[in-house]
Amino acid sequence: MAKIIGGVTTSHIPAVGNAISDGLTQDPYWKRFFDGYGPVHDWLAEKKPDLIIVVYNDHGLNFFLDKVPTFAIGCADKYDNADEGWGLKPTAPFDGDAEFSWHVAESLINQEFDMCTCQEMLVDHGFVNPMRVLFGDHEIWPVKAIPLAVNTVQHPLPSAQRCYKLGQALKTAIESYPQDMNVVIAGTGGLSHQLQGERAGIINVDYDLACIESIINDPDWFANQSTQEIIEQAGTEGIETIMWLVMRGALGEKVNCLHKHYHAPISNTGAGVLLLENADL
Amino acid sequence: MVWKKHDYDDIPGSYVFDGRRAHSSYALNKLFYSFNEESCRKEFEDDPAAYCDKFGLTESQKKLVVNQDFLGVLRAGTNIYYMAKFCIPRGVSVQDAGAAFQGISGDEFRENLLKKGEGLVERLEKEGGYWNG
Numbered sequence: 001m002a003k004i005i006g007g008v009t010t011s012h013i014p015a016v017g018n019a020i021s022d023g024l025t026q027d028p029y030w031k032r033f034f035d036g037y038g039p040v041h042d043w044l045a046e047k048k049p050d051l052i053i054v055v056y057n058d059h060g061l062n063f064f065l066d067k068v069p070t071f072a073i074g075c076a077d078k079y080d081n082a083d084e085g086w087g088l089k090p091t092a093p094f095d096g097d098a099e100f101s102w103h104v105a106e107s108l109i110n111q112e113f114d115m116c117t118c119q120e121m122l123v124d125h126g127f128v129n130p131m132r133v134l135f136g137d138h139e140i141w142p143v144k145a146i147p148l149a150v151n152t153v154q155h156p157l158p159s160a161q162r163c164y165k166l167g168q169a170l171k172t173a174i175e176s177y178p179q180d181m182n183v184v185i186a187g188t189g190g191l192s193h194q195l196q197g198e199r200a201g202i203i204n205v206d207y208d209l210a211c212i213e214s215i216i217n218d219p220d221w222f223a224n225q226s227t228q229e230i231i232e233q234a235g236t237e238g239i240e241t242i243m244w245l246v247m248r249g250a251l252g253e254k255v256n257c258l259h260k261h262y263h264a265p266i267s268n269t270g271a272g273v274l275l276l277e278n279a280d281l
Numbered sequence: 282m283v284w285k286k287h288d289y290d291d292i293p294g295s296y297v298f299d300g301r302r303a304h305s306s307y308a309l310n311k312l313f314y315s316f317n318e319e320s321c322r323k324e325f326e327d328d329p330a331a332y333c334d335k336f337g338l339t340e341s342q343k344k345l346v347v348n349q350d351f352l353g354v355l356r357a358g359t360n361i362y363y364m365a366k367f368c369i370p371r372g373v374s375v376q377d378a379g380a381a382f383q384g385i386s387g388d389e390f391r392e393n394l395l396k397k398g399e400g401l402v403e404r405l406e407k408e409g410g411y412w413n414g
Binding site for chain 2: 032035036039059060061064065066082083084085086087153154155156194195196197198199200201203205209226227228231232235236237257259260261262263264265267268270273
């Protein structure tokens with residue numbers, strides 16, 4: 001049977017990918033941020049997961065605003081990255097696992113999460129940068145990857161609670177897959193940031209740390225907040241942090257936090273890295 | 282016809298990209314979305330006004346785009362991620378665009394951000410359990 005061996009969180013902002021491409025990870029501005037992934041790299045190298053589900057939001061590469069699925073899952077054997085409008089060099093394509101994806105999609109829909117199923121899906125920086133920062137750059141990626149996109153761009157968005165419940169349904173879906181397989185879930189985006197408006201540039205360290213603690217020990221605290229409350233505290237783009245709840249919901253009730261890292265600012269954002277394992281493993 | 286009011290409308294200095302904004306800025310966002318294709322970027326460069334017409338921009342929207350009035354384009358409801366496809370290739374970062382809302386330079390904006398990280402390591406040591414190198 002497939003098993004969820006852990007969950008990670010990471011920022012996915014474009015600047016992270018630029019810093020990797022430009023060889024700046026040990027530059028004074030970036031060093032503390034990137035070094036904070038060391039324990040996650042060690043864990044991934046030791047556990048060698050077979051597959052990672054990356055929960056992220058598309059920023060106008062695969063989905064335009066003509067059709068915005070609230071939740072979408074890749075159901076293909078391969079996912080390509082592409083230029084997002086300013087000449088980015090695409091990464092190598094990512095191998096998926098169509099059979100696994102379709103099983104997960106079917107299970108989620110049976111659990112009343114009406115997913116949009118995507119047989120072609122271009123993955124943008126929201127997906128690619130987590131892969132690069134977790135695994136390094138590869139011509140052939142060392143793990144299969146599945147994109148799970150959450151609409152955090154065009155309101156109305158799914159609530160934090162809905163994201164948490166999606167994660168719980170995802171757990172049921174994954175654990176009912178008949179093939180032995182070790183799966184990791186990545187919740188990406190966040191933490192606090194706002195890119196536009198007179199309030200652009202907010203970083204709310206207190207709130208970020210409270211979210212981190214909540215994700216580890218008391219997910220209900222964050223899951224019970226409204227979209228408006230989260231935007232007020234974390235900024236219009238900080239709402240992305242609801243995607244961490246998808247990851248958290250897919251783990252058990254109690255988790256062991258193996259690694260906790262926070263850094264601010266990176267570009268406009270507060271950035272949090274968590275590595276969580278189920279306490280009952 | 283009336284746009285429903287939302288609690289988030291009252292958050293100061295924040296423009297939540299909802300149906301109301303997405304509706305009014307649809308043509309603008311669609312034009313910027315096309316820039317994912319290099320050939321579209323080139324076509325725009327060759328004749329910006331004609332390209333705007335192709336996407337059905339209003340005269341006032343067209344003026345903002347042709348004049349590269351980035352703040353005006355944002356105020357017209359354009360989503361920031363679509364805006365990025367317009368401003369980044371023109372040497373204006375998303376941070377510069379954010380700074381424009383406050384009437385400060387991109388450098389001042391970045392300085393303000395750096396200040397948010399002051400005392401962070403000490404703070405995290407006090408919180409406990411955080412990786413600190």
